[in-house]
Amino acid sequence: MHEDHGVGDLLRLRTRARDVAVLGAPQAKLAAVVRLLNAFVFALALAFALVRMVPAVAGERPFGHWSSPERGLVVVDRTGDARWHQATRHAVAAWNRSGADLHLSWEASAGPCEPDGSRISVCTVTAESLDGVVQFQGLADQEADDAGHATSAVLEVCGDCGLSDVLRRVVATHELGHALGLPHNDRLGSVVYPIGGTDQPDDEDYAELRRLYDHTDPGA
Ligand SMILES: [Zn+2]
Ligand SMILES: [Zn+2]
DSSP states (O other): OOOOOOHHHHHHHHHHHHHHTTSOGGGHHHHHHHHHHHHHHHHHHHHHHHHHTOOOOSSOOOOOBOOGGGOEEEEEEOSOOHHHHHHHHHHHHHHHTSOSSOEEEEEEOOSOOOOBTTEEEEEEEOHHHHOSSSOOSEEEEEEEOTTSBEEEEEEEEESSSOOOHHHHHHHHHHHHHHHHTOOOOSOTTOTTSTTOOOSSOOHHHHHHHHHHTSSOOTTO
């Protein structure tokens, strides 16, 4: 099992460094060394936490958007886990606020994660099966046709990474963003920033989604 380096741990390290700073003059030099050590440990822990937070896809490839007749999507949570249910419901609600010509609904069900058109399954998988060069905590597997329209999508999330509720929301919202057609970008505040970090799409994420769906497809 993986060790959990949460944000709480990092904040405690910082607090300790500040505690040392109130010691008297004889300890000043020692305190400086301790602060330096703490800063080093903090930087290491932060780097480790960032690597752990990567909910990225293995290879960058374009995600498709859903064609006009397929924009009533159903997110089918098959994790059987109440905490993931909460996270995937959060993701559905977050993306429904985009203003894009797209409507998501949510249901919980059993059964295997298999491509099923506009029904997007979410399943838990083991950390081992998600591991790549860095640790992945989620994966969006989308199929698209030659015209760039998504034809199915399956989301895999880590069932044994010991993720906090907020990280579950980060992973679910990030991966669902991919399933809707959003690629990674380099804005720190974006929910599809490659290493995650936020559980809420920002205005630009919503604007990008609206642009993706700002057309009617022929034959719709
Ligand atoms: Zn990603
Ligand atoms: Zn289209």
